[in-house]
Amino acid sequence: MKIAIYSNSGELSKRVSVKLKQRIEQSQRLEIDDLSPDIVISVGGDGTLLSAFHHYIEIIDQVRLVGIHTGHLGFYTDWRDYEVDELINSLENDNGQSETYPLLEITTKYLDGDDTDVVLALNESTIKEISGTLTADVYIKDQKFESFRGDGLCISTPSGSTAYNKSVGGAIINPSLKALQVSEIASINNRVFRTLGSPLIISPDEWVKIIPDIHKKAVLTCDQQVRSGRPIKSIEYKIAEKRVAFAQYRHTHFWQRVNNAFIGVQDDSI
């Protein structure tokens, strides 16, 4: 089985990567292949796994991801830095077991050309204004839903619901559900501007279209990376057909991760 190692630049992550590489080279069943791997091992945190996802985006439907965390337990990272030998053992006995999560497909059309940009996000996409407030019309399934004015909108996947979405007051969604979520970022609600004011959960057969005010400069992000400085005509969000796969050698209950990350109370009954 071909393995790629994708590490952040922290000292512990680098040490773990060296150990991993040595163990893989000693193994009869495993080999290092950074170009066309079957498994991508991310060493760092959830942010590192997010970078690994985008690094291998062209072949993301052909690989399974594994996360080793060198900080705190994450949402995409199951293995601890001192568990390299256990992980190698699981890789050598791999039988293709995996868990998949939904991805967000973002289709952008521009005012200065007929081309269309299609990208995938693992966590979320945001639309904001360079300066001042964002003004945009929000459509659900081609039907106008509301006119938004405020700092911006965040559209997240279920696995991204614990990231930026949570900070802006969105709900946490179990990634076993196929859904996407639209959360407002500081909307203005008064006699002139009115939005729903609560997060929306969108079903798999629906899509969300956002048409920003053409007189302003909207900025689009995908997993926190700015996509383009071009003037945006419309952005369409839907659940992608492709899903991201994680090699599932062990199972940590999703709500246990949530508890661990945000509450910290250990309760065996969860």
Ligand code: NAP
């Ligand atoms: P980053 O430093 O890579 O990540 C910022 C924090 O978000 C880190 O603590 C990271 O965990 C955590 N994180 C990433 N994905 C997560 C997930 N699915 N669930 C829970 N926590 C998660 O920052 P970045 O490169 O600018 O952005 C990466 C992601 O971080 C974004 O997609 C966004 O969702 C999130 N973020 C959130 C805020 C906020 O809540 N205000 C601000 C910036 C970014 P690790 O420490 O394990 O890497």
